[in-house]
Amino acid sequence: MSSAEQIQRLENRISELEKENKLLLESVHHLTRKLFGRSSEKTSVLTLGQVSLFDEVEVEAQPSAKEPDLNQVESYRRKKAQGQRMELLKNLPHVKKLCTLMEDERFCEACQTPLVSVGEEFIRTEVEYIPAQLQVIDLYRETLECRCCRKKGLPYMEKSPMPDPVIQHSMASPSTVAWVMHQKFVNALPLYRQEKEWQSLGLDLSRATMANWIIATSRDWLTPILNLMHQKFLEEKFIHVDETPVQVMNETGRKNTTDSYMWVYSTGKYTEHPIRILEYQPGRSGNYPQKFLDRFTGYLHSDAYAGYKKVDNITRCLCWSHLRRKFVEALPKDIHSPEATLPGQGISYCNQLFEIEKNLENLTREERKSKRLSQAVPVLDAFWSWAESTQDKVLPKSKLGQALSYALNHKNEFKNYLLDGNCSISNNLAENSIRPFTIGRKNWLFSGSPKGAAASAAVYSMIESAKANGLSPYKYLYFIFNQLPGVEFGQYPELLEDFLPWSPEIQTACK
Numbered sequence: 001m002s003s004a005e006q007i008q009r010l011e012n013r014i015s016e017l018e019k020e021n022k023l024l025l026e027s028v029h030h031l032t033r034k035l036f037g038r039s040s041e042k043t044s045v046l047t048l049g050q051v052s053l054f055d056e057v058e059v060e061a062q063p064s065a066k067e068p069d070l071n072q073v074e075s076y077r078r079k080k081a082q083g084q085r086m087e088l089l090k091n092l093p094h095v096k097k098l099c100t101l102m103e104d105e106r107f108c109e110a111c112q113t114p115l116v117s118v119g120e121e122f123i124r125t126e127v128e129y130i131p132a133q134l135q136v137i138d139l140y141r142e143t144l145e146c147r148c149c150r151k152k153g154l155p156y157m158e159k160s161p162m163p164d165p166v167i168q169h170s171m172a173s174p175s176t177v178a179w180v181m182h183q184k185f186v187n188a189l190p191l192y193r194q195e196k197e198w199q200s201l202g203l204d205l206s207r208a209t210m211a212n213w214i215i216a217t218s219r220d221w222l223t224p225i226l227n228l229m230h231q232k233f234l235e236e237k238f239i240h241v242d243e244t245p246v247q248v249m250n251e252t253g254r255k256n257t258t259d260s261y262m263w264v265y266s267t268g269k270y271t272e273h274p275i276r277i278l279e280y281q282p283g284r285s286g287n288y289p290q291k292f293l294d295r296f297t298g299y300l301h302s303d304a305y306a307g308y309k310k311v312d313n314i315t316r317c318l319c320w321s322h323l324r325r326k327f328v329e330a331l332p333k334d335i336h337s338p339e340a341t342l343p344g345q346g347i348s349y350c351n352q353l354f355e356i357e358k359n360l361e362n363l364t365r366e367e368r369k370s371k372r373l374s375q376a377v378p379v380l381d382a383f384w385s386w387a388e389s390t391q392d393k394v395l396p397k398s399k400l401g402q403a404l405s406y407a408l409n410h411k412n413e414f415k416n417y418l419l420d421g422n423c424s425i426s427n428n429l430a431e432n433s434i435r436p437f438t439i440g441r442k443n444w445l446f447s448g449s450p451k452g453a454a455a456s457a458a459v460y461s462m463i464e465s466a467k468a469n470g471l472s473p474y475k476y477l478y479f480i481f482n483q484l485p486g487v488e489f490g491q492y493p494e495l496l497e498d499f500l501p502w503s504p505e506i507q508t509a510c511k
Helices: 004-036 056-060 069-091 147-151 172-186 191-200 207-234 288-294 306-310 320-329 342-360 365-391 397-410 411-419 430-446 451-469 473-483 493-499 504-509
Strands: 144-146 156-159 240-249 257-266 276-281 298-302 314-318
Touching: 056 156, 144 147, 147 191, 147 493, 156 207, 172 191, 172 207, 172 430, 172 451, 207 430, 207 451, 207 473, 207 493, 240 430, 240 451, 257 288, 257 430, 276 288, 276 314, 276 451, 288 306, 298 411, 298 430, 314 411, 320 342, 320 397, 342 365, 342 397, 342 451, 365 397, 365 411, 397 411, 397 473, 430 451, 451 473, 473 493, 493 504
Parallel strands: 240 298, 298 314
Antiparallel strands: 144 156, 240 257, 257 276
């Protein structure tokens, strides 16, 4: 081998090592941001470091904003404080407490004449906390007898009806089960910590008992309602899907360290009856959404996971928030002007599309589609042109290269939201629906069994559907456990319609 060839070979090797080093540094910076950086993807906080502290003036300045005069400022401060307080307290009961003199003090110090009340003066408002307390309800059944029939030798006796228990042969009541669920699945309070709270209230209630309550009530009362909600869900035309890993113990034939998945299915943004359904499955195969969405035909919003291709007769709409996130991850470290970088340009195009969507929210379905075609299409054309011309300028395996490939490889799916005015530009709805589960997972780490995971999915489904329909999750769960036992929905399935979160009775009782 000649010296010229050796030099060329070494130069090629150096070039390869430089590229490899660049990719490794990018990976290190990306993981560092994941561990220690901001989780927000808002444009104003994308620049790393202390920009949000020191550059706030430059970021937030609006030259066209008018200066208020002193009178306006003082008036605004008083009105704002009063308005905020009234808004905070409007749903709480008010109790009047009159501070007065004792009887032996109600006299004039000058002439000793008894004092007479001539008015009251409002001083302040306080919020009082009343600690929770437990009480035991001993249920008795009354027995009644007809004395007239008894005298005739025809004894007639009748017993009063009894409410059906939420769990047979248990001390559980609708309120205790609903509260355990609310604490665990709304407030992300693990059962072992709830165990200590119950002890402080005077009841030695074990976490095993609470877990049994959750599993039994989910199976008997929540699952029948969820099955009906699933039927209603399949009649929708616009849905969102996402999934997240969860560790489940004691799965047959699997190690405890193997990832299972919680899948979330959500109706679209503009639906009349919002539904959120979480489903536990032992894997991430596309067979699971294929089975769950059997008979569904419409628009499916998701990320680009290939498993969703198994779902037949759908039109896929990919999430622009997901794509934007990839450009955010590609931002170089310590850049004070991210908009001047190539990833920043990609973020800018995404921001333009989201700004257009923000202005179209209150339009009709037809108007929204028309405005998208006139306003969003030019931005999309410019974005695809920029992505194609930029792809050859960056390393294919770099974060930016991966983001561009992700966009160009799924171009048609990213454009499909233009097909109907009720389609969404992002899958944020599903991601937001599964976020409470991911927050709770940080506290309780894993599910103890597949039954426990399935029960958790059922409870989360009811809670998120309640929230989406403007209900109090606790009140909704309490209503179900208090009213559904004793209802013969097995023989008359149509009775379950009254327990759906949008039914008039539920809307009245569970706000």
